[in-house]
Structure formats: structure tokens, C-alpha cells
Amino acid sequence: MRTIYITGVPERVHPSLRRIADLFFETTDIVTTKEEADLHLDVVEDDRLTVCVATSDNRWERWIHLENSDDPQEWKRKVNDVFLQILEEMTGMKQPWGILTGIRPTKLFHTGLRQGQSPDEIETNLQKQYRIHSEKTALMNQITERQLAALPDLYELRKEVSIYIGIPYCPTKCAYCTFPAYAIRRKSGQVNGFLLALEEEMETIGAWLVQNNIKVTTIYFGGGTPTSITAEEMDRLYAHMYKTIPGVSSVRELTVEAGRPDTITPEKIDVLKKWNIDRISINPQSYTQETLKAIGRHHTVEETIEKYWLAKSMGLDNINMDLILGLPGETTKELKHSLDETEKLMPASLTVHTLSFKRASKMTKQRDKYQVATRDEIGRMMQMAQEWMAERSYLPYYVYRQKNILGNLENTGYSKKGAESLYNIMIMEERQTIIGIGCGAASKFVHPQTGKIERFANPKDPASYLMTHKEAIAKKIHLLNQTFSIDPHTNEQHEMGEQNESHSSRKVAGVSAKE
Incomplete structure (x- = not known):
């Protein structure tokens, strides 16, 4: 395990930096003092961003120009990008998926298609924004094409x-x-x-x-x-x-x-x-x-x-x-x-x-x-x-x-x-929406208009499932009514206006599935 001491970075960005470090060192831990750290990551912001990674015997430094310094997502993506570059140079490892650590990469490709981008444009954007290698964006392109052929709707x-x-x-x-x-x-x-x-x-x-x-x-x-x-x-x-x-x-x-x-x-x-x-x-x-x-x-x-x-x-x-x-x-x-x-x-x-x-x-x-x-x-x-x-x-x-x-x-x-x-x-x-029934079954409630996802999981072991299945059923019925805008008293579905789902989808698919 490696330990990292981080300065100059908001805490909301720490989890994504740790996930990137995990790609190189399997497990990492963010520590609170410089003395107990194997790596020190420091970001200084003035007219540009300076990202520095130091070990006990070496130091790497990069400068970044931000197109929009007020955009927290751009700031985060750029810092992640440079941190990845430095770790690749430090270790000699290359990361084919770049800074993308989410588990469902093709969701990004589908979002681009829904926004009217061509497949080639999407590949170029993913390579630029997330440093994904071309063979992986080509894989995403091929997969989304197959998916839409299998399920045109x-x-x-x-x-x-x-x-x-x-x-x-x-x-x-x-x-x-x-x-x-x-x-x-x-x-x-x-x-x-x-x-x-x-x-x-x-x-x-x-x-x-x-x-x-x-x-x-x-x-x-x-x-x-x-x-x-x-x-x-x-x-x-x-x-x-x-x-x-x-x-x-x-x-x-x-x-x-x-x-x-x-x-x-x-x-x-x-x-x-x-x-x-x-x-x-x-x-x-x-x-x-x-x-x-x-x-x-x-x-x-x-x-x-x-x-x-x-x-x-x-x-x-x-x-x-x-x-x-x-x-x-x-x-x-x-x-x-x-x-x-x-x-x-x-x-x-x-x-x-x-x-x-x-x-x-x-x-x-x-x-x-x-x-x-x-x-x-x-x-x-x-x-x-x-x-x-x-x-x-x-x-x-x-x-x-x-x-x-x-x-x-x-x-x-x-x-x-x-x-x-x-x-x-x-x-x-x-x-x-995927409705999970039985032991360990995870439900995902996907709002038909916004794409917002809410999750609920049944217990994994049979004994706990037997004791709690009635409560789980009630919770899922509540979430289904909420997702599909059903009034539980009248069983009538409320009208839901069309909304732009791309922001919600992008939020789920982003750099990490948890963000």
C-alpha cells in the first residue's frame, strides 16, 4: 500500500485522485501529515495550475492552463489528467482507460449519441477529456453499435x-x-x-x-x-x-x-x-x-x-x-x-x-x-x-x-x-428500471424522464432475507411509485413533462460511477 499527502486540492476531489493512484499501486491511503506519506501531491493555483508530485528522492511537476477556471468539473478533470501523466512517467505503466474509473464506460458513448454527436466525434472527445486510448474508444464504439442493433428501441x-x-x-x-x-x-x-x-x-x-x-x-x-x-x-x-x-x-x-x-x-x-x-x-x-x-x-x-x-x-x-x-x-x-x-x-x-x-x-x-x-x-x-x-x-x-x-x-x-x-x-x-427480487438482488430505479437512479438491495443471506423481505417489498413498491409518478392512493400516474436527461446520465457515468 502507498500513502499520499494532498495539499491545494478540495476534499471533494480526493476520492478520484485516490482511485487513480490505486490503478498504479493497487491500494492507497490518503494521510493527514507529510511525514507519513510516500507521495506528496501539491496543487498551486495562480494564473495557471501547477501540479507537483514528490517522493523522498524525486519530484515531478506539470503546468496546466484552464479554459474556464470557474468550472469545478474542468478543474477536477485537469488535475486528475496531470496526476495520471505523472504516475505513468513515475512507474512506466500506461493506463488504457485513462482517468476513467467508472464501471460503465459505454454510458458516456450513449450520452454522446443522444446529444447528436457522431461516433468519431465521441471517440475524439473521450480521448481528449479522459485520456482513454484509441483501442478502448474503438471498443466502446463497436459495442454501442452492437447494442443499438440488438435493441433498436x-x-x-x-x-x-x-x-x-x-x-x-x-x-x-x-x-x-x-x-x-x-x-x-x-x-x-x-x-x-x-x-x-x-x-x-x-x-x-x-x-x-x-x-x-x-x-x-x-x-x-x-x-x-x-x-x-x-x-x-x-x-x-x-x-x-x-x-x-x-x-x-x-x-x-x-x-x-x-x-x-x-x-x-x-x-x-x-x-x-x-x-x-x-x-x-x-x-x-x-x-x-x-x-x-x-x-x-x-x-x-x-x-x-x-x-x-x-x-x-x-x-x-x-x-x-x-x-x-x-x-x-x-x-x-x-x-x-x-x-x-x-x-x-x-x-x-x-x-x-x-x-x-x-x-x-x-x-x-x-x-x-x-x-x-x-x-x-x-x-x-x-x-x-x-x-x-x-x-x-x-x-x-x-x-x-x-x-x-x-x-x-x-x-x-x-x-x-x-x-x-x-x-x-x-x-x-x-x-x-431493474427490479431485484430474492437474496442479494439489487434494484435500480431509473426515472423515465430525468434518468436519475436510486438503488435498493435485498440482504444477501437467506436468514436475513426471510426476516426482512416484507419490509423490502414495501420499500420497493414505494420506490416504484416514486419512479413512475404513481399516486399510491389512486394508482393514477401523474403526467411528467419531458426533461433533458443528458446531465443526469453524465453525472452517473462520469469519472466514477459513484460521483
Whole structure:
């Protein structure tokens, strides 16, 4: 960890400077005295801005001319820009995403399109304003084009919603994971209790949707691993969904994650087929058995391949598979093996994740135990994956980034043409309200006119969910009424005048998703 002492900078800018430093030093801390600091960042403002970074044995200095010294956003962006330049010179590292630390970079591209800019103009502006490298702006350009081809009415879907349903159970919890992933305890009756509470939440939300004539665009079962429950429980849950959620038979996409191949059986595939689930995920993460053991996945490589072909043979053709770059002990050699095995399957879509050290994961807490790829190695692995995808007509259609991601890279979803996950586009671009139901399910309430986003999350663990689900339901109904301007007493929708949403979208997408 590195420590930074900052002078001459308003405290509101400190978080963005720390995030930029984290790109180079993994973790940094802002300290209150110069004596305890590894770096001293000082900004002096007179007729120009002078930015200086000093260590115990060296000093770097840059001067900035501000076009509008009264604009706090320009001031902040310029200081971030110069701080990044100095750290690149100091460390020899290059940051392909520049000063952009937000997790949804393509939102900036969509904002530019909505404002009438051409794609080339947007790329130029992003390179200038955020120091994003040209290969990343080209990726953003390609992705937004694919998204609008898959969802031509993407910008008109704010009066609809999508639904995420969280099933918190998993055979084991992977070392890198922070999602809800609890062992099934049959004797305690917890699973049945959870499903009853989930059905209650589904029923109340469904009644609100019916009452207010709100359409559902997509439905996504995640977790955990939704196929961890029995075939009979899956059948009961999907039947309840069709009964309570309006228009399930006509939603544009219905996805169930079956990520752990050790949860897939012919009986469960029959249930998925019975209820017209049209997209599933079966996630190898790696095709090296030693890696699976190291990260806590208790299935074999052969089982992944067998379950993929089983699902295909039973009529499930739209299958996504995930690979993770940089898993412990892996280099380009292991990635090449995984890509060679993937070529034998050629699923409809592939998601390439870069390993991220999530704060609450086992891998982060015991980081010294896990030897992961170096920055240079992870860059080569990303390049290999990108070239492999392009050569086989897998095209990128969504991208997102995470804190503490190896190499300051990204996670990218690829698919064959027409096999894009519509839910993934919706959740990443935040163009409509996502209602989260079940354990760990995060709701995002997107105002149809302003684009303002309010978030609410259910508890991750089943016991807390069971105790608080009624309160969570009431809170979500309140937020839905507020978002869609529904009078809860009359159930009438108030007229909402058209407003310019670009400022709100820009505020959410900006340098950081939290700003």
C-alpha cells in the first residue's frame, strides 16, 4: 500500500485522485501529515495550475492552463489528467482507460449519441477529456453499435422494467466470488422458507406491474446458482412466475444461470424447456483442472463439456460460457488451452472476465496464497482473447470494469450475431428500471424522464432475507411509485413533462460511477 499527502486540492476531489493512484499501486491511503506519506501531491493555483508530485528522492511537476477556471468539473478533470501523466512517467505503466474509473464506460458513448454527436466525434472527445486510448474508444464504439442493433428501441424502454431474481445457493463458494452463494441445508427447511418468501415478493411486484400496466422487457435468474435447487423446486418457482408476473410468455429474453455444471441434470433441463427458458449460462471459468481446484470449484473440466453437450442435445441452443483471465497459476499457456477447448464447443456467447480482487472474497483476504498473472502477462492474455474472438466472429456487445481488476482492464461480453444478452445490455447501460427480487438482488430505479437512479438491495443471506423481505417489498413498491409518478392512493400516474436527461446520465457515468 502507498500513502499520499494532498495539499491545494478540495476534499471533494480526493476520492478520484485516490482511485487513480490505486490503478498504479493497487491500494492507497490518503494521510493527514507529510511525514507519513510516500507521495506528496501539491496543487498551486495562480494564473495557471501547477501540479507537483514528490517522493523522498524525486519530484515531478506539470503546468496546466484552464479554459474556464470557474468550472469545478474542468478543474477536477485537469488535475486528475496531470496526476495520471505523472504516475505513468513515475512507474512506466500506461493506463488504457485513462482517468476513467467508472464501471460503465459505454454510458458516456450513449450520452454522446443522444446529444447528436457522431461516433468519431465521441471517440475524439473521450480521448481528449479522459485520456482513454484509441483501442478502448474503438471498443466502446463497436459495442454501442452492437447494442443499438440488438435493441433498436434501447432509448425508449424506460417505461418498461426488467426483473432480476436472485437464488442464493451454490454447491461451493469460489475463492474470487462475493455474490450470495450459500450451501443448501435441507434439514433446516431454509430453502422452502426462502422460496415461499420469494414467491410472496414475486406476487406483490407482479400485482403492482399489472395494476400500473408496466411491461417487462427481460427476466434474469442469477445467484448463486439458480439450478442448485431441485427440478421440482424450479418447476414450482417458474410456474409461480408465469402466474404472477405479467406477460412472461412475451418477454424478449428469459435467462437462467446454470453456471455450475455440477448442478445440471436432464430433469432440470426438462423444466427449463417446459417453461421456455431461452438462454442459460454454463461457466467453465478455466479448462485447467488444477485451477478449478485452487479456486474452489468442485467439478471437473469433463463435466463442463458433458453438461454443455447435454443441454445442446436437449434443445437449449443459446448458451453462454464464462472464462476468467488471470486466475491463480494461469498464464497465456493455460488460456490457450481454454480457448482450444472452447473452440470445440463454440457456444452462442462468451464472457471474458479479468480477475478482480473483490474486497470480501476469500482470494482477497488470503491474497498471499494466490499467485496471479503479472500486469504484462494479463495484458498478453487479454490480447490473445480479443484476437481469438475476432477471428471466430464473436463480437463485443457489452463491457464493464471493476475495482482492483488486474491490469486495469475490463470484462467483455462477446456473442455471435443475434445472440446478445438483452438483460446484460439493460443492466450495464442503465436505460430502465431493474427490479431485484430474492437474496442479494439489487434494484435500480431509473426515472423515465430525468434518468436519475436510486438503488435498493435485498440482504444477501437467506436468514436475513426471510426476516426482512416484507419490509423490502414495501420499500420497493414505494420506490416504484416514486419512479413512475404513481399516486399510491389512486394508482393514477401523474403526467411528467419531458426533461433533458443528458446531465443526469453524465453525472452517473462520469469519472466514477459513484460521483
